[in-house]
Amino acid sequence: RLGARSGATPLSAAVSMRHVELVDRLIAAGAPVEQRLPGELTVLMVACALGLPEMAARLLAARADVHAIDAQGRTPLHCAAMYAFTARERSRVVALFDTLLLAGAEAGINQPAAGATPLLLLLGARAEPGSAADEDVLIAGLEQLLDHDARLDAQDPRGFGPLHLSALHGLLGVVQWLQRAGADADLRDGLNRTPREIAVMRGFVDIAAELDSRPRSGDVSMARFLREQR
Template sequence: MLMLAAARGSADLLELLLSAGADVNASSEHGQSALLAAARYAFDRGDSLGARRVFDVLLRHGAAVNHSDTGGMGALLLLLGAHTPPGQDGDATHIGALLPLLLDAGAEVAHADQRGVTALHACALHALLGPARTLIARGAPLQARDAWGRTPAEVAQRLGFSDLALELETRALPGVKRTLSRPAAED
C-alpha cells in the first residue's frame, strides 16, 4: 500500500500509513521501495509540489535515499528518467526543483545502474541541462562510462542535445589555470 501511495503522489496517505507503523524502506521482490516509486512518479507526472510533499514525508520518516532496485536504479536515477527511453519529456525546471531534496539527503551522484548509467548519463538522455549543472556542482563524474563505453557528453551528442554535450565536454576539460599551474613533465 505504501508504494502505491507513493506512486500516486499521495503524501497524506503516506503520512497516515507511516504514522501507523508502515516500514518506509519495505521493498518488493524486485527491490522497488516507496521512495523509488515516488521518484518515478516525479519524473513521469511533472507535479513539483505533490512530488516534493511525497519526498518530504518519505525522507522525514527515514527512507533510504541510496537504495536501488535489482537493476541498480535508485531514486536519483529514476527522478532523472533513467527508466525511460531517450528524449522523453522530462521537465528540467520541475526535476531541478526536486533534485536538491535527494542530494541534500545524501544521494550518491556517482552511482551507476547495471547498464553503467549515472545521473549525468540520465540528464544526457533527456537534455536536462539545469539538473546536469547541479550534479556537476555536487561532484558528479563527467568521465564515467556506461556499459557501451560512452561518457554523458557522448550520449548527449549522439542524441543531438548539442547544448548539453558542449556543457559536459567543456566542464570535463581541465581549466587553463589548472593546466598552467602543473609542472611540465620531464622527458
C-alpha cells in the same frame, strides 16, 4: 483481508481513488496497511507511485513500513522517485519526498532496485530515451536527495550515471545543476561512453557543448558552434 481478483484491497482501492475520507475510515476500522498486493507491493508504495503525499502521510501514521521491499527490490522511496520523473507539480514531489525522508526512508537512499537507486530513477533510469520531464521538479527532488546523502557516483546496470541519464533525456538545466553539484562528467558507462557522447548520440548539441570541458586549442566544437548559431 480478502482482496479483489485483481489483487486490490479495499484500502489500496481507496488510495488509488484518492478517497481520503474512506482511507481514514478503513484505517480506523483496522484495515491492514501491510497487506501485500501483486508483485509484493504495499499500499504505501501505491500511494508513492501515484504521487499522493497526503495518503502516504496517513499510511505512515498508521505504521506502514517505509522500508518495505517489493518483488523488484523497490521501496516506497523508489516508487516516489519514479513518479517524480514524470511529475509536473513541484510542491507535490517535495511534500512526498519530505514525508518519506522524515519517516526514515533516507536509510535506503542509496539502495538499488534492479540496479537503480532512487536518484537514478528520479532522472529517468526506467524511462524511454528523450522522455519529457519538468526540470524544476527534478532539481527540487535532487536537492532533497542530496541533502540526505544520495550518491552522485551511482550507476545503473548500463553504467549510466546521473549525467548520462540527463543527457539521454535532453535535460540541459539538470546537467548544469549536476555539474555544479560535483557530478563526474568523465564517468563512463558499460560501453565506455561519457555523458557527452550520449548527448551527441541523441542529438542534444547544447548539452554536448555544456559537457565539453576540454575543447582543443584553436578548434571550436561542432556542438558548441551549432548551439551559438541558434
